[in-house]
Amino acid sequence: MSGLLALPIALPIGAAAVSIVVGRWRAAQRVIGVVTLVALVADAAVLLARADSDGAVVGQAGGWEAPFGITLVADRLSAVLLLASLATLLAVLVYAIGQGGVERNHVGFHPVYLTLTAGVSAAFLTGDLFNMFVSFEVMLTSSYVLLTLGGRRDQVRTGMTYVVISLVASVLFLTALGLIYSSAGTVNLADLATRFTQLPVGERQALALLVLVVFGIKAAVFPLFFWLPDSYPTAPTAVTAVFAGLLTKVGVYAIIRTQTVLLPPGDRPQVLLLSVAAATMLIGVLGAIAQNDIKRILSFHIVSQIGYMVMGLGFFTVAGLGGAVFFVVHQIITKTTLFLAGGLVEHRTGTGNLDRLGGLVRTAPAAAVLFLVPALSLAGIPPFSGFIGKFALIDAGLDDGWWGVVAVSLLASLLTLFSMTKIWAGAFWGEAEPVGPGHRLPGLMVGATAALTALGLAVAIFAGPLYALSERAADDMLQGTVYVQAVLGR
Amino acid sequence: MIWLVALHALVGLGILAAARYLGRWAFALGAVPMLAALGFVGRHGADVLDGGAVTETSAWVGRLDLAFDMRLDGFGLLMLLIISGIGVAVMAYGTSYFSASAANARIAGLLVLFSGSMVGLVLADNLLVLYMFWELTSITSWLLIGSDSTDARARAGALHALMVTGAGGLVMLGGLVVLGQEAGTYSLSAILADPPTGGAVGVGLALVVVGIITKSAQYPFHSWLPGAMVAPTPVSAYLHSATMVKAGIYLAARLAPAFALVGGWRPALIVIGLVTMIAGGLRALRQHDLKLLLAMGTISQLGFLLVLVGTGEPEATTAGCLLLLAHALFKAALFLVVGIVDHEAGTRDLRELAGFGPGWGPVKVVTVVAAASMAGLPPLLGFVAKESAYEAFVHEGAWGAAVIAGLVAGSALTVAYSVRFAATVLPSPPGDAPAVHAPGRWFVAPAVALAGLTVLGGLFVSTLIEPVVDAATLVLDPSADHVHLALWHGFNVPLVLSLVTYGLGILLVVGREPFARAQAALAPSFSGDDGFAATLRGLSIAAARTTRVVQSGSLPVYAAVILLTAVLVPGAALILNGSWSGWPRFAETPLQALLAAIIISAAVAASVVKRRFAAVVLLGAVGYGMGLVFVVQGAPDLALTQFAVETLSIVVFMLVLRRLPARFEQRRPAIATWLRVLVASTVAVGVFFFALISAGVQLPRTVSPGLIERSLPDAGGGNVVNVVLVDFRGLDTLGEISVLVVAGVGAVALARAGRARSTEEAGE
Amino acid sequence: MTRSPIMDTIADLVFHSAIVLSLYFLFAGHNQPGGGFVGGLVAAAAVVVYYVAGGMDEVRDLSRFRPWTILGGGLVLASLAALVPLVAGDALLQSDYVEGDLPVLGHVKLTSTLLFDSGVYAVVVGLVLMVFEGLGDEPEAEDHT
Structure with missing residues (x-):
């Protein structure tokens, strides 16, 4: 099996382990974190190039043929999302090192950040539904800890909402x-694809819908996003x-993957997804308008933006799904950049409350530019x-005549700009x-934000x-057989 | 041509970045790309005027038909002349108008960026690229209007302009996509050469028209334009009179010859244009602020332009091109005059402006010439434009006559407000009044140049203007004949109409007071501004209400919604498809039934008891019960693990419980108890039946037996459970122990944080 | 805390036998009921016994290594088992075993998964020690309400 597939999962876990052992030696932790992520970005780039030129890279953990072991698959979808995610993780790590704060005060930050990386990578690469559950657990447990690190009282309290809802989802x-295992007798995704067609239609749809709800919670779609x-x-x-950049997108990825693999064309919940998409776009952006x-x-x-991705999936056409995939890549980078830029403002002024801010275009022009570019990108x-x-x-x-949901998306776009x-x-x-x-803005924070902004611009320049x-x-996903063939060889 | 846009972008961004060091030089530097654009026009001018076109393409997103197809043709050339020519004048003017400061240098940078967007807009031969530059002009306009952001009116005006043009732009994007899909291409020239005729084309065009009329400040979307007048005057002169507001006119002119007869295009555009022309003219007469007067006049003229270019007949198109050029020249000159007056006198209120002494001569001349051109007096370019506009409709029968009536009315109003404007600047101060400081020579020069062009263009219309307008008309409407322009057409109907216009205009001037009273009485009390404000208010109320409902902040509510969705949505699929296949056997041995009873009672009890300790013990009982089930089913490994995990969980619970009150807090629940019981029961019942149904449709097993088969021979282990854990599914285990590690790190961090907090609070 | 010598002795006895049992589970787990996870849990239970008998100080004295190190070290072992086969060009976590006859022990089959399972064992023990580290101290000192 290709080591390229295994590294994004196993290397950060190993690095996290070493990071724990070196403990309070902060410089070592930093080097381990950055070096690991740089290596993984390179790894993911090669993976993407291979997946695109030679078809999906498939490997079996432990060398056990599918469906007996755990299959790892890097097809175009997972490889491109993996690359965007790892690059983002790298930039944010550099930003965190620049900012200090939790990164400096908590010996646990680096190890947990690395396990989060492993969880995200595994969620993208696994071709096994149970292993996806484990990946989510790794990712979510890490996120619980990161969310409450520093332990301010409101942070722990709102962290509770997150933890409880995530546990419900788990x-x-x-x-x-x-x-699923009880009906279909397997958890290998490709194997499930063939076996789902043998299930009675009600059972098949119900299982796929339950999975949709589960990932819908992670992806934060209406009415499951309140947390x-x-x-x-x-x-x-x-x-x-x-x-913001990654976790919900992993949920979206899981929705895209499962709804295309598990259900044959014609059986997919098109109207449901499009309605959910419209409600998500609109209610999300209305919520934003009410905030200060x-x-x-x-x-x-x-x-709100998750709604766009779900809409693209809901069309179930190559163009729609292609748009959704592109949109996810754009969002991973752009949304993260925006939060980093917002963080620059908070770091500079000590607040994110709009009533207590003003005039930063003159006093912090760098932050202004680094906010404006991704903001305009977000607004489309x-x-x-x-x-x-x-x-x-x-x-x-x-093209498919879905006028209503497209109109909603345009309205949401205007409100986003607003x-x-x-x-x-x-x-x-x-x-x-x-x-x-x-505080003055540390160079590393600004640099990391600028690098990510540049990456966002690169996405636009190389959009072709x-x-x-x-x-x-x-196209691979909608055909369905491509994935199955890559994994099972039939 | 892309290099031209890129040059603008580069210079603009460069000026923004180096604003601090540039001072007034920023405006000189900013003129460079505009001069380059004029040079570009000069280089290709002869060719393009002969009916040629310069094209260039550069791929972007091929699969989406998104490519930088650029094309300089006759009409593009006309627009480019306006954009870059007025741009140079405005930049030259800016060096005098603005003091040297970083903030003002940034305005220069943004002006260059805007100019680049405008250049791109008129050179784009791809609808989507056109849309891109369209939006960029909105964004740069937003930043320019808000450039003095400490002024709340500037922020509000910027937002108003952006929201209206942005909304129109998005609607237009939908329309462009429909058009592109009907045509099978987004190439503008290809669409115009072979216009699509499908049923959706009308819808697409209607959506595009929304974009056109918002951008070009037509009624009922005009009100952002007066609001935009808080911008510095050079910005207003350039964006909000000469160029950006012409973007809609530009697009209408491009599309009209091909689509004028589709759906209601022609009547709609003519009616909107006439309403705008007349209403704008009426409002111009009521303004006291010279700049607002011009803004209203601009709205009126934009209406005029829309009528001309929207008709889609060759003669009207020619008139439209002429008026585009004429309006850009005289309106920009007048705006520059307002800027000079404001700069020197400190006010723009025509009731306060007292009079202008010696040294104001050039300004007065410019004002009279430009206002006369606006009023359509010979021998100026404005006159030629208006004559040809009348000429375009005189042969069109009844509807032509109706249009002419509207145009005459609108033009009469134009005459009236032109007089009103000019009259402010003309008087000299009374003998003893202090004279207003006269502007410097270079301050006035750009306005003089523009006014001079108005005169020259009128006098030598056949040599200077005709080639450009001819080329533009032929590009827009290939069915058109060659254009012949002259100042004097002899004594014909249009001339009579012009005379009528002047007459009516003079009547309005003479009877201005009764007319003003009538207007004041009849004017609607509800303005477009109010409409925008009401929309924003409504939006924020709707947003707040929705959010209050959705984000109650109550965890039990969130959890309830999620759980119900998770059960009801799949449940509906099961029920609708009639998936129930009957009850399975209840139990294989009495022991199973007994264990089930124990587990169920313990679980129910755990949710009812009041003491935390009891709840933990009962949960433990559920866990041990499960362990016993494993024993009964013959899975000692699972049982062992289950018992060990349960034991440790209880220990950990105990450690935590020491820090918590013995009883559960009895706060008033966010959801009534009966509702929570209902939700919980629904979920329980749903999962129960789902499990029964799933177990009922078992497919033949391959994985489980396969694992047992392979365990000893291939993996070298007799204990299948362990082999699954460390070998077959070792990756899962690796993940799960990572979870344990993270949980350990988190537990310590949280406990430490809690401890630190306690000591902190104890110390307070 | 007052301590009884009898309690100490019993705790020692239980602790040591439990540790032996846990190691048995770890090593025999591949063929008999047991395994690293269960083994770790049993060892953790042994620690609980020690905690009940002697409190947090006793638990801290049990090992030269800090719980932090045990936790991280366990994960290091498991990741090594995952990553080393990659270096050899095998699959992630690929297992291998050697069989042979040793003096004293007789026929022995050594599986590479034992390394992995040891990691699991250490992580479980480390986690329990971490939890005690976080929550094990008497709450009275900080409970000022």
Whole structure:
């Protein structure tokens, strides 16, 4: 089996272990973290190149042929999301090191950050539904700890919401796995794809819907997202940024993967997904408009943007799904950048409350630029990556005559622009407010944010090849047989 | 041509980055890309005027048909001349208007970026690229209007402009996509060469029209434009009179010849245009702020332009091109005059402006010339434009006559407010009044140049203007004949109409007081501004209400919604498909039934007891019960693990319980108890039946027997459970022990944090 | 805390036998009921006995290594078992075993998964020690309410 597939999972776990052992020796922890992530980014890049040129890279953990062991698969979809995620994780780690804070005060930060990395990688790479559950557990447990590190009282309290809802989701996931294994007798995704067609239609749909609900909680779609805006904003910036950029997207990935693999065409819950998408887009962005704090506004936008991805999936066409894949890549990078830029503001001024901010375009022009670019991208303003994703989705939707949901997406897009201008007018325009317990912005924080902004711009500049790749990924998935053939060889 | 846009972007961003060091030089530097654009026009001018076109393409997102197809043709050339020519004048003017400061240098940078977007817009031959530059002009306009962001009115005006044009832009994007899909291409020239005719084309066009009329400040979306007048005057002159607001006109002109007869395009655009022209003119007469007067006049003229370019007939198109050019020249000149007046006198209120003494001569000349051109007096370019507009409709029968009536009314209003404007600047101060400081020579020069062009363009219309307008018309409407322009057409109907217009205009001037009273009485009390404000209010109320309902902040509510969704959605699929296949056997041995009874009673009891300790013990009983089930089913390994885990869990619970009150807190629950019982029972029943149904449709097993088969021979272990854990599914175990490690780290961190907090609070 | 010598002796006895049992589970687990996870849990239970008898100080004195190190070390072992086969060009976590006859022990089959299972064992023990580290101290000192 290709070591390339195994490294993104096993290496960060090993690195986390060493990071724990070296303990309070902070410099060593930092080197371990950064070196590991750099290596993994390179690994993921090679993986993506291989998956795109030679087809899915498949490996069996322990060398046991599928479906007896655990299959790892890097097809175009998982490889491209893996690469975007790891690059983001690397940038945020550098940002966290620059900021100090939890990273400096807690010996646990680095190891847990690495296990989070392992969980995210495993969720993308695994071709096994039970192993996906384990990956989610690794990712979520790490996120619980990161969310409450530093342990301010409100942080622990809102952390509770997150932990309890995530546990509910885990219980439901486990229930779904039990039911699936009981009916189909396997948890290997490719094997499930063939076996699901043999199940009675009611059972098949019900199982797929239960899985959809489970991942819908993780992805934060309506009506399952209520926990997210309550819990994300209180965590330290670096942590929130990673959560915002990655965790919900892993949920979206899982939805895309399972709904295409488990259900044959014609059996897929199209209208349900599109309705959910419309409600998610609209209610999410309305929530953002009602907020007055940068991180809270951005948190609601996470939800709203998830709706776009679900919409793309809901079309169940190559164009729609391709647009969704592109959109996920764009969101991973852009959303993280926005949170990092919001963090720059908070670091500089000591607050994210728009009523107490102002004039930063003059006093912190770097933060202003680093906010404006991803903000416009989020709002779907061309030529930024958000526009390309949005356009691909609109194009796909209108092509199939889904006027209603496309109209909702355009409205949500306008409201997103409105809410971005609200942050801009509140924090960057106006009279400069007296700076509270502010700090100068460390070079590493600004540098990491700038690097991620540049990556977002690169997504727009190289949108041609990237979108073509997304469509190829979508084509693989919609055909269904591609994945099964890669894994089972039949 | 992309290099031209890129040059603008580069210079603009460069100026923004180096704003602190540039001072006034920023404006000189900013003129460079605009001059380059004019040079570009000069280089290809002869070719393009002959009917040629310069094209260039550069791929972007091929699969989405998104490519930088650029094309300089006759109409593009006309627009480019306006954009870059006025741009140079405005930049030259800026060096005098603005003081040297980083903030003002940034305005120069943004102006260059805007200019680049505008250049891209008129050169784009791909609808999506056109849309891209369209949005970029909105964004740069937003930043420019808000450039003095400490002024709340500036922030509000910027937002208003962005929201209206942004909303229109998004609607238009939908329309462009529909058009592109009907045509099978997003190439503008290809669509116009072979216009799609499918049923959805009308819908697409209607959506595009929304974009056009918002961008070009047509009624009922005009109100953002007066709000945008808080921007510095050079910005207003450039964006909000000469160029950006023409973007909609530009697109309408491109599309009209091909689509004028589709759906309601022509009547809709003509009606909207006429309403805008007349209403704008009426409002211009009521303004006291010179700049707002011009803004309203701009709205009126934009309506005029929309009528002309929206009709889609060759003659009207020609008139539209002429008016585009004429309006850009005279309106920009007038705005520059307002800026000079404001700069020197400190006010723009025509009731306060007292008079202008010696040294104001050039300004007065410019004002009279430009206002006369606006009023359509010969021998100026404005006159030629208006004459050809009348000419375009005189042969169109009844509807043409109706349009002409509207145009005459609107133009009469234009005459009236032109007089009103010019009259402010003309008087000299009374003998003893202090004279307003006269502007410097270079401050006035750009306005003089623009006014001069208005005169020259009128006098030498056939040599200077005709080639450009001819090329533009032929590009827009290939069915058109060559254009012949002249200042004097002889004594014909349009001339009569012009005379009528002047007459009516003079009547309005003479009878201005009764007319003003009538207007004040009849004017609607509800303005577009109010509409926008009400929309925003409504939006924020809707947002707050929705969010209050959705984000109750109550964990039990969130959990209940999630659990119900998880049960009801799949449940519906099961029920609708009639999946129930009957009850299975109840139990294989009485022992199973007994254990089940124990587990169930313990679980129910755990949810009812009041003391935490009792709840923990009962949960333990559930766990041990499960362990016994494993024993009964012959799985000693699982049983062993289950017992050990249960034991340790209880120990850990005990450690935690020492820090908690003995009883559960009896707060008022967020959800009524009966509701919680209902939710819990629904979930329990749902999962129960789901499990029965799933077990009922077992497919033949391959994995489980396969593992047992392989365990000893291949993995070298007799204990299948352990081999599964460490070998077959070792990766799961690796993940799970990572979870344990993280949990350990987290437990210590949380406990430490709690301890630190306690000591902290104890110390307080 | 007052301590009774009888309690001490019993605790010692139980502790040591439990540790032996846990090691048996670890080593025999591949063929008999047991395994690293169960073994670790039994060892953890032994620690609980010690805690009940002697409190936190006794638990801290049990091992030269800090719980932090045991936890991390366990994960290091398990990751090594996962990663080393990759170096040899095998699959992640690929197992191998050698059989042979040794003096005294007789026929012995040594599986590479034992390394992995030892990691699991250490992590479980380390986790329980961590929990005691976090929550094991008497709460009275900080419970000022």
